[in-house]
Amino acid sequence: MSAISLQDLDISYGTAKVVEGVSFDVAEGESFALVGESGSGKSTVLKAIAGLAPDWTGGISVLGQPRGHRPDRGFARRCQMVFQDPYGSLHPRKTVDTVLSEPLQVHGLGNRDARVEEMLGAVGLDRRFRFRYPHQLSGGQRQRVAIARALMLEPKVMLLDEPTSALDVSVQAEILNLLKRLRAEQGLTYLMVTHNLPVVGFMCDRMAVMNRGRVVEIAPAAALHDGSFSDPYSRALYAASGGTAHD
Amino acid sequence: MSAPLLSVEDLRVSFPTPTGRVEVVKGLSFDLGRERLGIVGESGSGKSMTGRAILRLVRAPGRVAAKRMEFEGTEIQSLPERRMRDLRGARISMIMQDPKFSLNPVMTVGRQIAEALQAHERLGRRATRERVLEMLEAVRINDPERVASMYPHEISGGMGQRVMIAMMLIPRPSLLIADEPTSALDVSVQAQVLDLIDELVRDHGMGLILISHDLNLVSRYCDRIMVMNAGRVVESCAASELHRAQHPYTQGLLAAVPRMHETRPTLPVLDRSQWSGT
Numbered sequence: 462m463s464a465i466s467l468q469d470l471d472i473s474y475g476t477a478k479v480v481e482g483v484s485f486d487v488a489e490g491e492s493f494a495l496v497g498e499s500g501s502g503k504s505t506v507l508k509a510i511a512g513l514a515p516d517w518t519g520g521i522s523v524l525g526q527p528r529g530h531r532p533d534r535g536f537a538r539r540c541q542m543v544f545q546d547p548y549g550s551l552h553p554r555k556t557v558d559t560v561l562s563e564p565l566q567v568h569g570l571g572n573r574d575a576r577v578e579e580m581l582g583a584v585g586l587d588r589r590f591r592f593r594y595p596h597q598l599s600g601g602q603r604q605r606v607a608i609a610r611a612l613m614l615e616p617k618v619m620l621l622d623e624p625t626s627a628l629d630v631s632v633q634a635e636i637l638n639l640l641k642r643l644r645a646e647q648g649l650t651y652l653m654v655t656h657n658l659p660v661v662g663f664m665c666d667r668m669a670v671m672n673r674g675r676v677v678e679i680a681p682a683a684a685l686h687d688g689s690f691s692d693p694y695s696r697a698l699y700a701a702s703g704g705t706a707h708d
Numbered sequence: 709m710s711a712p713l714l715s716v717e718d719l720r721v722s723f724p725t726p727t728g729r730v731e732v733v734k735g736l737s738f739d740l741g742r743e744r745l746g747i748v749g750e751s752g753s754g755k756s757m758t759g760r761a762i763l764r765l766v767r768a769p770g771r772v773a774a775k776r777m778e779f780e781g782t783e784i785q786s787l788p789e790r791r792m793r794d795l796r797g798a799r800i801s802m803i804m805q806d807p808k809f810s811l812n813p814v815m816t817v818g819r820q821i822a823e824a825l826q827a828h829e830r831l832g833r834r835a836t837r838e839r840v841l842e843m844l845e846a847v848r849i850n851d852p853e854r855v856a857s858m859y860p861h862e863i864s865g866g867m868g869q870r871v872m873i874a875m876m877l878i879p880r881p882s883l884l885i886a887d888e889p890t891s892a893l894d895v896s897v898q899a900q901v902l903d904l905i906d907e908l909v910r911d912h913g914m915g916l917i918l919i920s921h922d923l924n925l926v927s928r929y930c931d932r933i934m935v936m937n938a939g940r941v942v943e944s945c946a947a948s949e950l951h952r953a954q955h956p957y958t959q960g961l962l963a964a965v966p967r968m969h970e971t972r973p974t975l976p977v978l979d980r981s982q983w984s985g986t
Contacts, residue, residue: 599752
C-alpha cells in the first residue's frame with residue numbers, strides 16, 4: 462500500500478488551472494520531493510492533499526483511504542502539514558503550550574500535559590519554551606514548534622512545504638537533521654516541496670520535477686550525483702542549482 | 709583608488725533591554741573602495757544593522773556610535789537629517805530583502821521608479837519617463853512600457869526585485885547596499901538577479917556591500933568577505949580564499965550547507981561553545 466497516491470490530479474484556483482494531470486505514488490516510509498520553480502504548482506499539490514485547495518479533480522488517497530473534498534477529521538490524524546514560514550504559521554497570541562495542545566483538544570485526546578512535554582523534547586526544545594509566545598522564539602525554534610504541532614496527532618504522513626527556506630543555513634542544518642531523525646524514529650513518510658536540490662539530496666529518496674503545473678520527470682535522488690536527468694527542463698534546473706552546490 | 713568610498717572605524721550599534729544596553733555591532737572597522745564586499749553571518753550577527761547604520765536608518769531607541777564614518781570624504785554622523793536625505797538614495801542606495809513588502813502596492817511600478825528619480829533630480833515629465841523606461845530595460849524587463857503601468861501585485865517576485873533594483877539605481881548612486889537581495893526568490897531567478905546587480909555595479913563603477921547568510925553565494929559575487937558573528941568580524945578574507953577559512957565559525961557555516969553530492973548521514977551543526985563571544 463502506498464502512503465500517498467495521486468491519480469491524474471487537476472487543481473484549479475477559480476478559472477485558472479494550475480496543476481494538470483499529476484500522478485505519482487509515494488511508498489510508506491519513503492521521503493519524496495517535489496521540486497520546481499515558484500508557480501510550478503508544487504505547493505498547490507500539497508495544499509490539495511491537505512484539503513486547503515479544494516477545487517480539484519482526479520484521485521487523492523493517503524494510506525489507502527481516498528480523500529474527499531471536505532475537511533476530514535480522520536484524515537488530520539493520518540496526515541499533517543508543516544508550512545514554509547514559521548513567522549507566519551504560528552498564532553502570535555498563543556503560547557507554544559496552547560498551540561501544541563489545540564490539536565489534542567480538537568480530537569478529544571487526553572493526557573495533554575505529558576504529550577506536550579514529550580513532543581517538545583522530541584523536537585529538541587527545552588521545557589522553558591513551553592509557555593512562551595512565538596515572538597520570543599528564533600526562526601529555528603519556531604519551525605521546531607511548527608513541526609511539533611504537526612506531530613501532535615501522531616500522523617504517519619507529513620507534508621513539508623519548504624520547511625527550511627526561511628531559515629539560515631546553520632539553522633537549516635539543524636532542522637534538516639531533526640526531520641531526518643524524526644522520520645527514522647517514528648517511521649514517517651515525507652512529501653516535501655523545495656526548490657533547493659542539495660536539500661533533496663540530503664533528505665529524499667526520489668523526486669518529481671514540476672514545471673508549469675505538470676510533472677515532467679520522476680527521478681531518484683541519486684540523479685543529483687551525476688545529473689542523469691532525461692527531461693531538458695530538469696537538466697536546466699539542475700544546471701541552475703549546480704552552480705550553487707559547492708563541491 | 710586613493711581615498712576609499714566608505715570608511716568606517718569602530719562602529720557600534722546598541723539597543724536597550726531590561727538588563728541594560730546590548731551591543732549588536734561591537735566595534736566594526738572597514739574601508740570600502742569601488743569594490744564588492746560581502747558581509748556574511750547568521751540572523752542576529754549584526755550584518756543587517758551594519759548596513760542600516762551606514763544609512764543612518766537605525767531608529768531610536770537604537771543608538772549608533774562610531775569613531776569615524778566617512779562617505780566620499782564626508783563624515784556622515786554629524787550630517788543634519790536634511791543633508792542625509794539627499795545622500796540616501798542619491799549617493800547610497802539599499803536594496804531590501806522582499807519586493808513584496810518594499811514596493812508600494814497602490815502605485816504603479818513606473819510611478820514608483822519615477823518618484824525615486826524626482827526625489828533627487830529635477831527633470832521634465834518626458835525626460836523622467838525616458839529614464840524610467842531606460843532603467844527598466846537595463847534591468848532586463850522585456851516590455852518596459854507595459855510593466856511600468858502595472859501594479860506590484862501583477863508582477864512576479866523576480867520581476868519585483870528587478871523593479872526594486874531599477875528604483876535604487878536610477879539616481880545613479882555610488883554605493884549600493886544589498887541586504888539579502890535574493891533570499892525571497894527562486895534559485896533560477898536568484899542567479900539572474902545577482903548577475904544583474906553584478907553587471908550594473910561593474911558598469912557604473914559602484915561600490916557594493918552584499919549582505920547575506922549564504923557563504924557560497926557571497927563568495928561568487930564579491931571580491932572580499934567579512935564573516936560576522938555576534939556583532940564582531942570573526943574572519944575577513946578574499947572571496948577566492950574562502951575555502952581556506954581558518955575560523956571554526958566560518959568552517960562550521962561552510963560545512964552546514966547540504967551539497968549536491970550529499971553522502972553525509974547528518975549535517976554538522978555549529979557548536980556554539982567553540983568560540984568566545986556568545
